[in-house]
Amino acid sequence: MVKTELEFFLHGQGLKPKVISAAADDTMREVLVRAGIINEGQNEILVFVGECQEALADPDELEDGADQHLPVDANLTLEVLGIGHHRHVHCHACRHVASGINFGGKTKLHKFSPATTVGVVTQWARRKFRLDPAAAAEYVLQLCGTTEQPRSDKHLGELLERGTCSLCFDLVKEITPQG
Amino acid sequence: MEKPDQRLFDEDVSSAEFRSGEAKGLWGLPSPDLLPDALQWPKRILWIAAAPRPKSPERFYITLDAEGYRSVSPTGTFWDPASKSPLDHARRPKGKPESRFAKVFRTDWNGGTAFYHPYDRAAAKGHDAWPREQPHLIWTSNHTIVDYLEEFHSLLISGDYLGV
Numbered sequence: 001m002v003k004t005e006l007e008f009f010l011h012g013q014g015l016k017p018k019v020i021s022a023a024a025d026d027t028m029r030e031v032l033v034r035a036g037i038i039n040e041g042q043n044e045i046l047v048f049v050g051e052c053q054e055a056l057a058d059p060d061e062l063e064d065g066a067d068q069h070l071p072v073d074a075n076l077t078l079e080v081l082g083i084g085h086h087r088h089v090h091c092h093a094c095r096h097v098a099s100g101i102n103f104g105g106k107t108k109l110h111k112f113s114p115a116t117t118v119g120v121v122t123q124w125a126r127r128k129f130r131l132d133p134a135a136a137a138e139y140v141l142q143l144c145g146t147t148e149q150p151r152s153d154k155h156l157g158e159l160l161e162r163g164t165c166s167l168c169f170d171l172v173k174e175i176t177p178q179g
Numbered sequence: 180m181e182k183p184d185q186r187l188f189d190e191d192v193s194s195a196e197f198r199s200g201e202a203k204g205l206w207g208l209p210s211p212d213l214l215p216d217a218l219q220w221p222k223r224i225l226w227i228a229a230a231p232r233p234k235s236p237e238r239f240y241i242t243l244d245a246e247g248y249r250s251v252s253p254t255g256t257f258w259d260p261a262s263k264s265p266l267d268h269a270r271r272p273k274g275k276p277e278s279r280f281a282k283v284f285r286t287d288w289n290g291g292t293a294f295y296h297p298y299d300r301a302a303a304k305g306h307d308a309w310p311r312e313q314p315h316l317i318w319t320s321n322h323t324i325v326d327y328l329e330e331f332h333s334l335l336i337s338g339d340y341l342g343v
Contacts, residue, residue, distance in 0.1 A: 009199045017195035137337035145313040176279040
């Protein structure tokens, strides 16, 4: 019988995303051991399937919300976990990334899934701060105390320093090239 | 034998980050029939998806000169796969007047042969103040073609993009 091969993108803390190919009937644990993400018998890593966009559905008035995106059971097969459809897997020690976004002297808080992209957080922040949609596109996230503006496809979990589960961003206006 | 800059570029268009964006339909490599017959390194052609606008294409092609990649950034402009030449200015994406979009994709600078952006090698060369004014956009050898594509894709899906 021909085995179905699935290809997906593996993300994690301090890890450059990898393309992983594995059989649909492999368990996620087997795949992660082969990829060197976990050791045999290790249980403490949390495995998230798919990129989380829950925050975009938050009611405007909700303050300090939290994504429900649940870690999966790594003993299930890739097929059962729907990897062929979701395509992204994120392994992380943190259940949530507690994030504070600053703008205009105010701070909005949310506990995002580690598998949330910077692009989703940016959209969330623009809406939470009620930016004029016509001007909102020029506002981007910058890591507090730095000039670093992470790319929109980065997962929050990839940005965390080891041993931390929180991030701070400023929502800043992009500079128009002049001269 | 591949040159080091070509090898790095080819590795980066095989990376998870490039392929993830390709799988989402954000950017990609054109089919071979859209390429010029004798496309030699350091020339490369890619496409970037754009937000839907009336009478405008779903994607724009760009032609890049990636010599020295990744030590230095590529330089490039819009490309017409039909005529296999740089895209006519009239058919290039337009932005709201005075917007960042309009500045980056301006055609009244350098004949429209490069993007007016710190990630474009030709533009960066003539603008000594940009690293101070836009330190987050200083190209380093840690940057890849994905950073370049993501930057211009974010403009092409922004509200400042009006269409062609």
